[in-house]
Amino acid sequence: xxxxxxxxxxxxxxxxxxxxxxxxxxxxxxxxxxxxxxxxxxxxxxxxxxxxxxxxxxxxxxxxxxxxxxxxxxxxxxxxxxxxxxxxxxxxxxxxxxxxxxxxxxxxxxxxxxxxxxxxxxxxxxxxxxxxxxxxxxxxxxxxxxxxxxxxxxxxxxxxxxxxxxxxxxxxxxxxxxxxxxxxxxxxxxxxxxxxxxxxxxxxxxxxxxxxxxxxxxxxxxxxxxxxxxxxxxxxxxxxxxxxxxxx
Numbered sequence: 196x197x198x199x200x201x202x203x204x205x206x207x208x209x210x211x212x213x214x215x216x217x218x219x220x221x222x223x224x225x226x227x228x229x230x231x232x233x234x235x236x237x238x239x240x241x242x243x244x245x246x247x248x249x250x251x252x253x254x255x256x257x258x259x260x261x262x263x264x265x266x267x268x269x270x271x272x273x274x275x276x277x278x279x280x281x282x283x284x285x286x287x288x289x290x291x292x293x294x295x296x297x298x299x300x301x302x303x304x305x306x307x308x309x310x311x312x313x314x315x316x317x318x319x320x321x322x323x324x325x326x327x328x329x330x331x332x333x334x335x336x337x338x339x340x341x342x343x344x345x346x347x348x349x350x351x352x353x354x355x356x357x358x359x360x361x362x363x364x365x366x367x368x369x370x371x372x373x374x375x376x377x378x379x380x381x382x383x384x385x386x387x388x389x390x391x392x393x394x395x396x397x398x399x400x401x402x403x404x405x406x407x408x409x410x411x412x413x414x415x416x417x418x419x420x421x422x423x424x425x426x427x428x429x430x431x432x433x434x435x436x437x438x439x440x441x442x443x
Contacts, residue, residue, distance in 0.1 A: 197258040231264040290438040318408035392419035
């Protein structure tokens with residue numbers, strides 16, 4: 196008899212298989228992103244119907260097969276169903292799960308990534324932080340968790356903590372003194388961040404997860420962060436996410 200294990204996670208995507216089954220992907224704390232099949236989950240009378248819907252967070256009892264897991268049962272802790280009532284929130288939620296699918300791997304623990312996804316959905320649900328800011332916070336934080344974040348606390352050449360020029364070819368801050376020694380660098384990505392914008396980005400990378408969505412920014416700072424992240428993602432995460440086409 197195959198051993199059943201209990202995993203904590205969130206359903207990222209769900210698709211129909213055969214007549215009544217579903218294939219889902221779950222981002223789990225213990226085993227990263229896993230594929231799983233739920234037999235009979237498309238039947239309204241099935242106990243698996245509710246717990247195999249995208250964005251469902253909870254615990255899943257599964258057993259491992261040759262190429263995928265099979266869902267035996269699930270216990271929902273948060274459904275996030277109300278996100279489907281708002282088109283923009285639904286589009287952003289779909290984008291976050293698509294990014295999570297791209298950056299996470301099977302059989303590699305995803306404690307931080309799952310927690311980030313969960314609190315991001317809570318922020319979407321609360322509606323207190325602008326959607327565009329939620330997006331940029333999520334992107335920068337998850338890229339940093341994956342070791343793809345920019346160096347934003349000091350000049351990556353000399354360690355000067357007063358650095359404020361950002362040159363993306365280097366992946367981080369370059370101070371004025373170092374920039375003068377690299378005449379070709381300043382023409383590559385002459386993007387400068389204000390003190391407030393740089394502090395905000397530093398806060399996103401270093402703050403406790405529960406405090407990530409506890410602030411707002413001015414329109415000017417939001418514009419700087421938005422431009423910065425657009426450039427950075429285009430260079431260091433060059434992947435087209437289909438759901439991003441629908442973001443406002």
